Amino acid sequence: MTPEIATFLIPRNMRELGYEEKDYIAKYDDIVCKASASIAIKGDAEFFYLIGEPLGVTISSVFGVYDLSDTGINKQQHIHQGKIILQNNTLQTMQIKFIHVIPKNK
Numbered sequence: 001m002t003p004e005i006a007t008f009l010i011p012r013n014m015r016e017l018g019y020e021e022k023d024y025i026a027k028y029d030d031i032v033c034k035a036s037a038s039i040a041i042k043g044d045a046e047f048f049y050l051i052g053e054p055l056g057v058t059i060s061s062v063f064g065v066y067d068l069s070d071t072g073i074n075k076q077q078h079i080h081q082g083k084i085i086l087q088n089n090t091l092q093t094m095q096i097k098f099i100h101v102i103p104k105n106k
Contacts, residue, residue: 001078006049006099013047013079019103029098033057033088041084043100050078051097056090 007026014024029048033039041048043061050059050066058067061084064077069089088094 001050001052003051003099006051009079010047010049010099010101014101014103017103022104024101024103026099026101029100031086031096031098033086033094033096035091035093036088038085038087041086043081043084045103046081047101048080048084049099049101050080051099054094054096056088056092057094057096058085058087058089059096060085060087 010026011021014021031039031041048061053068055068058065058070059077059080060066061077061080062082063080064075065073066076066078066080067073068076086096
């Protein structure tokens, strides 16, 4: 997903959940994942919009899975929430970029 698409979708998606722009914070996260490593992110009430189309990474959450190398996936999930697992399937350190949306307490 491009940053432009994410910034178009975020206000619409948050409005559908009952949040106006003043009710959430959006920030850019650039997560570094070492070769063959995995990272767990706790994002229970938060949303992570994947930026770009990284190769060699598997991202899974309650929303679904993103893995361009898995031909069995019918839909690559670019938006994640809950416990998110980032798995670097390469022998190189990777940067995984998200727009991270955090609802404020109402």
